[in-house]
Amino acid sequence: MSESGIDKLKAIFNARGTVPRLNRFKLDCSGINTILGNLEDPGGFANLPADMSFLAANVTLPGRQLMTVGHENFSGGGPLTDYPHGFVNDDFSCSFPMTGDFAVKKLFEEWMYYIVHGENFLVRFPDQYKVDLILHQIDTKEKEIYSVKIEDAFPKTISTIEYNQAPDAMVPILNVSFGYGAWHPVGKFS
Secondary structure (H helix, E strand, O other), rough: OOHHHHHHHHHHHHHHHOOOOOOOOOOHHHHHHHHHHHHHOOOOOOOOOHHHHOOOOOOOOOEEEEEEEEOOOOOOOOOOEEEEEEEEEEEEEEEEEOOOHHHHHHHHHHHHHHHHHOOOOOOHHHHHHOEEEEEEEEEOOOOOOEEEEEEEEEEEOOOOOOOOOOOOOOEEEEEEEEEOOOEEEEOOOO
């Protein structure tokens, strides 16, 4: 007797685990601790990386695309065939709700100011400002089921925060886009 489509689908998920939930993630910002000693500390940054792990409201798991070049076959005709020659990583970004002291915003402002000095525009060496971040997909029991390491990350863009006079004003959200060297699943290719 053949299985129906829904029974087969249920069997697959039962064998491979439940559907991962997009709201079950953890961002490990502990790598930021390696540069905290170099930053001005107007917002009390000491425990902030641990707090940011909890505050992260949205995180984008980066994708990857192979770069290809079209080439004719060697007989001099026919359709082009794509050949991969490298890959491009998508952006990595996070969103954080602002606390009353704007500590997260201050941290990223100071970090960016540390990378490129705002008065003399001197740029630091990469090993002085890049950190590793780890994004974990977790299940309902807080068990990590998939993790990605974002290597050599640094803030590239911090978003504007728009104010308005609406009576039901929302919590301000800071969006941060990171530059980074590479990403890979934890435990593979490392």
